[in-house]
Amino acid sequence: MKKFKTVAIFVYPAEAQVIKAKLESEGIDVFLRNEYTVAAEPFASNAMGGVKMQVYKEDFLRALGLIEKGSPDFSQTITELLKCPNCSKRSVREQHDVTTATNTADRLKAVLYSVVPFIDHKNYKCTSCAHEFDLNE
Structure with a gap:
C-alpha cells in the first residue's frame, strides 16, 4: 500500500490546480485534500488547514524540487523541512x-x-x- 505525504498547502484550490498541473505533466500523481470543501466554502480554508497537496512518498523529493524551482513561495508552507x-x-x-x-x-x-x-x-x-x-x- 502506497503512503501519501503533503508537499504543499494552499489557501485556494485554484492555486493548487496550477502546481498540480505542473507536477502531473512531469509524471507525478497528485491528490488534493479538502479541495472541494474549500471550493464550496472558501472561508473554511484556514480552519481546515487549507488545501493539502499530497503525493506518494517516493515522489516527495522530486515534487518538492519541482515546486521550489517553479514557485519558491509555495514551498515555504512545508513545515516538515x-x-x-x-x-x-x-x-x-x-x-x-x-x-x-x-x-x-x-x-x-x-x-x-x-x-x-x-x-x-x-x-x-x-x-x-x-x-x-x-x-x-
Missing part, C-alpha cells in the same frame, strides 16, 4: 493549521488566528521546545 531556530529539531507546526494542533489550546489558537488574521503572532511553533518563530528570524 523546517528546523526550529532554538533547538534545531524538525518538529515544527504551522500555527494556523488546526489539523496538526496537538492539544485543545493549540486548536483554539489556530482557529482564532484563522478567524482574526490581523492578530500579531508568530507563524510557526516547535512541538519539542514550544519556541514560536517566523521564517525570517
Whole structure:
C-alpha cells in the first residue's frame, strides 16, 4: 500500500490546480485534500488547514524540487523541512493549521488566528521546545 505525504498547502484550490498541473505533466500523481470543501466554502480554508497537496512518498523529493524551482513561495508552507531556530529539531507546526494542533489550546489558537488574521503572532511553533518563530528570524 502506497503512503501519501503533503508537499504543499494552499489557501485556494485554484492555486493548487496550477502546481498540480505542473507536477502531473512531469509524471507525478497528485491528490488534493479538502479541495472541494474549500471550493464550496472558501472561508473554511484556514480552519481546515487549507488545501493539502499530497503525493506518494517516493515522489516527495522530486515534487518538492519541482515546486521550489517553479514557485519558491509555495514551498515555504512545508513545515516538515523546517528546523526550529532554538533547538534545531524538525518538529515544527504551522500555527494556523488546526489539523496538526496537538492539544485543545493549540486548536483554539489556530482557529482564532484563522478567524482574526490581523492578530500579531508568530507563524510557526516547535512541538519539542514550544519556541514560536517566523521564517525570517
